[in-house]
Amino acid sequence: MTDLQNREAEISQIVVTAAQMREIEERIFAAGMPVVALMEKVAGLISRRLEAMIPPGKSRVGVLVGPGHNGGDALVVARELHFRGYEVWIYNPFNKLKELTGKHLQYAQSLGIPCYQAVEQLRDCDVLVDGLFGFGLERKLKDKIAVAINELNTWKQPIFSIDLPSGLHTDTGEALGTAIRATHTFCLGLWKLAFLQDRALDYLGNAELIDFDIPIADVEAVLKDVAKFTRITTAKAIANLPLPRRPVTHKYKEGHLLLVCGSHRYAGGAILTALGARASGVGMLSIAVPEYLKPILVSHLPEALVIGCPETETGAIAHLQLPEKTDLSTFDAIAIGPGLTIDATPIVQQVMESKRPLVLDADALNILAQIGTISTLQKRQAPTILTPHEGEFKRLFPNIPDIQQDKVKAVSQAALQSGAIVLLKGARTLIANAHGSLWLNPNSTPALARGGSGDVLTGIMGGLLAQAMKKQIAIEEVVATASWWHSQAGIIAAQERTELGVDAFTLTQYLMQAIVNCH
Numbered sequence: 001m002t003d004l005q006n007r008e009a010e011i012s013q014i015v016v017t018a019a020q021m022r023e024i025e026e027r028i029f030a031a032g033m034p035v036v037a038l039m040e041k042v043a044g045l046i047s048r049r050l051e052a053m054i055p056p057g058k059s060r061v062g063v064l065v066g067p068g069h070n071g072g073d074a075l076v077v078a079r080e081l082h083f084r085g086y087e088v089w090i091y092n093p094f095n096k097l098k099e100l101t102g103k104h105l106q107y108a109q110s111l112g113i114p115c116y117q118a119v120e121q122l123r124d125c126d127v128l129v130d131g132l133f134g135f136g137l138e139r140k141l142k143d144k145i146a147v148a149i150n151e152l153n154t155w156k157q158p159i160f161s162i163d164l165p166s167g168l169h170t171d172t173g174e175a176l177g178t179a180i181r182a183t184h185t186f187c188l189g190l191w192k193l194a195f196l197q198d199r200a201l202d203y204l205g206n207a208e209l210i211d212f213d214i215p216i217a218d219v220e221a222v223l224k225d226v227a228k229f230t231r232i233t234t235a236k237a238i239a240n241l242p243l244p245r246r247p248v249t250h251k252y253k254e255g256h257l258l259l260v261c262g263s264h265r266y267a268g269g270a271i272l273t274a275l276g277a278r279a280s281g282v283g284m285l286s287i288a289v290p291e292y293l294k295p296i297l298v299s300h301l302p303e304a305l306v307i308g309c310p311e312t313e314t315g316a317i318a319h320l321q322l323p324e325k326t327d328l329s330t331f332d333a334i335a336i337g338p339g340l341t342i343d344a345t346p347i348v349q350q351v352m353e354s355k356r357p358l359v360l361d362a363d364a365l366n367i368l369a370q371i372g373t374i375s376t377l378q379k380r381q382a383p384t385i386l387t388p389h390e391g392e393f394k395r396l397f398p399n400i401p402d403i404q405q406d407k408v409k410a411v412s413q414a415a416l417q418s419g420a421i422v423l424l425k426g427a428r429t430l431i432a433n434a435h436g437s438l439w440l441n442p443n444s445t446p447a448l449a450r451g452g453s454g455d456v457l458t459g460i461m462g463g464l465l466a467q468a469m470k471k472q473i474a475i476e477e478v479v480a481t482a483s484w485w486h487s488q489a490g491i492i493a494a495q496e497r498t499e500l501g502v503d504a505f506t507l508t509q510y511l512m513q514a515i516v517n518c519h
């Protein structure tokens, strides 16, 4: 890789808060970079991107200008587009502007660019550029500016937001009162946390990072002693796959996974989990299911070792009847949960006592919540991964009340309290470990909001985990890679089949394509 490619790979993984971004910028200014020059550079990059996207000549561009340096960026963009032949109109309802922003406004007006205080004046513009507020916004928007944003959101023109859609909180992604619903957002310098939050997704549109050459050393200096947020990238996920295999190997060297899943009531969950595990390439796959399910599993996965177990009256696994000379320590990893029903409580308790790395999902999480999340996990002597959706999360961690308010905080607290790696499913999946580090999946598709989709993830994760135990891959990276793989397959499937065409079984059929595409 060239130095530039290395930089791109590194920058694309970094996620910062507003406070961290300000600290990084202050270091750059303290080192001698003039504020004016940086604004000129950043806005120049944005202008060039806009020129590439907006047809020149007959387009009228409306530029929304706020009081701070986000507004300053917008005014430099307005000036540059004016010189490139666009018709530019400015909306600026503020009487008090930061000094640099005021200077740029003065110059724009001297060039004859019209400037209005009423947003309605911009109604006939073909596109809008939003430079009202960036990461300096902390207070709730109200009065005239909130009314203006609500009005703008009813218009049909594309809106290009600078740094963030104005009104969004840089960290939580919450709309502070109201926020611009952008078509496209240019995130400046480094990914801000808001870009990886579910609640921001209705506002961001297409998000693009504009790298303006922040020195990595400054980023490292600011982030060195704090819990890190890592954006999961394709390059990193691919690097953490168990590829290439060693030329000389055998099945047990490539990981042995035990899946524990299924019941009479939920037979399909076991199949989907197993198909996810199969796609992971795991060397040996054992699947413990109620006896009744054994023939069905064998017919779907002839290569797997299917262990039929005695059943409860309700059709759940009554006890784990492993083959002779086998106990739970035989396996490199265990994944348990999909389709179990709550009647399999003793099985979950037994598996929790093993010293093997464990993925818990679905009913295993509900059972864990019933037997006591924290007290049970504190006794574990091996890594545990929990993969709850929001409902399961609330049952597991009832003492963390404000999950909706701040998911990042909630999932971090959960990992800290339990010592487990916690993956919170959502449009933007979050993964936290007990040391306060966080991994965020930047891409997914609503096509995956379907029954059985999570079972596939459990299978992939279990399979990758079993293989990773034979290699030097951190468990958090395995979880991140599984999450990436799952959503990537969903994205590819949705591209070919629409968002309605990605049932969980179909999803399993796209898993290979997702990684082949990247090689």
Ligand SMILES: NC(=O)C1=CN([C@@H]2O[C@H](COP(=O)(O)OP(=O)(O)OC[C@H]3O[C@@H](n4cnc5c(N)ncnc54)[C@H](O)[C@@H]3O)[C@@H](O)[C@H]2O)[C@@H](O)CC1
Pocket (backbone or CB within 6 Å): 025, 035, 036, 038, 039, 042, 043, 066, 067, 068, 069, 070, 071, 073, 098, 132, 133, 134, 135, 136, 137, 138, 139, 140, 141, 142, 145, 162, 163, 164, 188
């Ligand atoms: N300093 C620089 O040269 C650079 C700045 N950049 C831009 O600067 C932005 C940050 O600039 P600022 O720190 O000036 O902050 P912003 O421009 O994001 O907004 C802060 C301004 O809005 C006002 N404000 C905050 N909440 C308000 C509310 N609820 N109602 C009305 N007014 C409110 C504040 O008093 C302040 O004047 C970034 O988002 C980015 O666009 C980047 O281009 C990088 C370079």
Ligand SMILES: [K+]
Pocket (backbone or CB within 6 Å): 070, 130, 131, 132, 133, 134, 161, 162, 163, 164, 165, 166
């Ligand atoms: K903005």
